[in-house]
Amino acid sequence: NLSEKLDKAFHVLKGHGQITEVNIAETLKEVRRALLDADVNFKTAKEFTNSVKSKALGQDVLTSLKPGQLMVKLVKDELTELMGGEAAGVDLSGNPSVILMAGLQGSGKTTFSGKLANFLKNKKTKNPLLVACDVYRPAAIDQLHVVGEQIGVSVYSDRENSDPVAIAKAGVDYAKANGHNVVIVDTAGRLAVDELMMKEISNIHNAINPNETLFVVDSMTGQDAVNTAKSFNDVLDFDGVILTKLDGDTRGGAALSIKSVVNKPIKFIGTGEKMDAVDVFYPSRMADRILGMGDVVSLVERAQEQYDEEEARKLHKKIAKDQFGFDDFLSQIQQIKKMGSMKDLLGMIPGAGKALKGMDIDDDAFKGIEAIIHSMTPEERSTPSVLNGSRKKRIAKGSGTSVQEVNQLLKQFTQMSKMMKMMQGGGGRKMMQMMQG
Ligand code: GDP
Ligand code: MG
Numbered sequence: 001n002l003s004e005k006l007d008k009a010f011h012v013l014k015g016h017g018q019i020t021e022v023n024i025a026e027t028l029k030e031v032r033r034a035l036l037d038a039d040v041n042f043k044t045a046k047e048f049t050n051s052v053k054s055k056a057l058g059q060d061v062l063t064s065l066k067p068g069q070l071m072v073k074l075v076k077d078e079l080t081e082l083m084g085g086e087a088a089g090v091d092l093s094g095n096p097s098v099i100l101m102a103g104l105q106g107s108g109k110t111t112f113s114g115k116l117a118n119f120l121k122n123k124k125t126k127n128p129l130l131v132a133c134d135v136y137r138p139a140a141i142d143q144l145h146v147v148g149e150q151i152g153v154s155v156y157s158d159r160e161n162s163d164p165v166a167i168a169k170a171g172v173d174y175a176k177a178n179g180h181n182v183v184i185v186d187t188a189g190r191l192a193v194d195e196l197m198m199k200e201i202s203n204i205h206n207a208i209n210p211n212e213t214l215f216v217v218d219s220m221t222g223q224d225a226v227n228t229a230k231s232f233n234d235v236l237d238f239d240g241v242i243l244t245k246l247d248g249d250t251r252g253g254a255a256l257s258i259k260s261v262v263n264k265p266i267k268f269i270g271t272g273e274k275m276d277a278v279d280v281f282y283p284s285r286m287a288d289r290i291l292g293m294g295d296v297v298s299l300v301e302r303a304q305e306q307y308d309e310e311e312a313r314k315l316h317k318k319i320a321k322d323q324f325g326f327d328d329f330l331s332q333i334q335q336i337k338k339m340g341s342m343k344d345l346l347g348m349i350p351g352a353g354k355a356l357k358g359m360d361i362d363d364d365a366f367k368g369i370e371a372i373i374h375s376m377t378p379e380e381r382s383t384p385s386v387l388n389g390s391r392k393k394r395i396a397k398g399s400g401t402s403v404q405e406v407n408q409l410l411k412q413f414t415q416m417s418k419m420m421k422m423m424q425g426g427g428g429r430k431m432m433q434m435m436q437g
Contacts, residue, residue, distance in 0.1 A: 025053075028053055032049045035256065044082070055074050055078075079256065085283055087283065089267075090240070092181075094211045096129075097181065097182050098183045099214060100201075100212070100214070101216055102189075102201050102213060102232060102236060103216035103242075104217075106218065107189060107217050108216050111273065114144075114151055114275055115275055115278040116268070118275045121151065121153055125181075126182050128182040128184055129174065129182070129183050130186060131168060133187045133204065134188035135164050136188050141157045151275050164203075165207045185208065193232070198231075212239045214239065214240050214241070214242050215238040215241050219254040219269075223257075226261050229241060229262045233262045243269045247277070268280060315328060324417050326413065327373075327381045330373045333369065368405060371401065372395060372401055384414075389403075
């Protein structure tokens with residue numbers, strides 16, 4: 001992948017005492033190759049390396065950074081710059097604020113509409129409405145309703161109406177009448193850029209005059225993503241780009257090229273199919289990620305957002321009173337699961353990416369534990385000390401596990417309870433404060 005290739009490129013500089021025109025040229029040739037391999041378009045890659053080169057040559061060789069470190073820094077800064085520098089927000093100033101989704105079929109518009117609605121809903125001050133304007137496939141309307149139900153957000157649709165422009169307008173009116181301060185309009189896409197689709201999306205655009213028009217694009221389509229962005233931008237002049245399917249090992253080339261080709265900021269990235277698999281796009285974090293440094297800041301932020309403050313307070317009390325039981329343990333597991341798939345999370349920890357390769361970590365890791373707890377009676381959950389041999393046997397049978405596994409969970413639980421008690425004593429206070437934001 002790109003990070004490994006860049007790693008190799010920087011290797012060329014290791015062992016050299018200083019940056020010279022020769023070793024810069026050598027390194028940058030490798031960097032350029034790595035960028036091209038990652039689907040960055042040729043012009044962008046060339047401008048990129050030229051810019052790094054002139055900056056590198058202008059550096060005082062007596063700088064405290066080693067040449068390799070200096071190049072990493074220059075490349076990182078340049079990557080950040082290329083992807084837009086600062087994080088770009090979404091305009092939510094309208095009442096309601098209208099957000100229009102555009103993009104090809106399958107790019108992830110409907111999924112992202114749900115993710116954005118969920119993201120805004122979690123901010124508490126927003127009460128979003130989803131509007132279903134993909135009238136060509138009945139399943140598309142159903143899909144948006146399923147998404148809306150999942151996240152607890154209302155969906156406006158009209159199965160009797162086949163005019164997406166009229167539905168979009170009616171949706172905005174519905175939002176005004178029902179106190180929704182954000183309207184997210186999901187539209188139909190087609191398999192390729194064509195006149196009909198462009199006409200329809202610009203008609204909707206003209207009719208509802210959105211605060212934000214977001215172009216949704218599948219990052220896995222590489223160079224095509226950039227070309228599609230260009231076609232849409234020529235017609236629609238959108239405000240920002242949503243880069244979907246940037247999960248796991250997806251190549252980041254599209255992120256690097258799009259900004260420089262259409263000169264519009266990337267605002268969010270989609271990192272999975274679940275409703276919480278979305279992140280604000282931060283150019284410098286993306287650059288870090290590309291360079292294999294991990295995205296620790298996103299990780300911490302996500303953990304904080306998901307950690308329900310009230311739950312934390314209740315838990316605090318229980319631990320202090322020695323009332324922490326298996327039901328609480330179960331809700332802790334559910335908290336962790338809410339944060340996204342384990343692999344997603346672990347992948348953001350520096351160095352973990354490599355260690356995880358080929359390993360099969362997923363949410364199933366918790367299944368056995370949950371099954372065991374579900375097989376316990378309320379009494380057993382709140383007072384684990386009653387668990388004797390025959391009870392353990394019954395639980396093992398009920399949960400399809402073994403007594404050994406039940407014992408192991410019991411041991412883990414006891415350790416965890418002890419640790420939490422200790423943490424509250426003092427040393428852990430800082431950590432609890434951090435988790436509570
Ligand atoms: P639309 O046709 O533009 O509305 O696209 P959909 O929202 O229906 O998404 C098409 C497919 O891509 C669905 O199977 C989604 O689950 C999937 N998808 C959307 N966003 C992401 C993402 O960020 N990561 C992954 N892995 N899949 C995604
Ligand atoms: Mg759709």
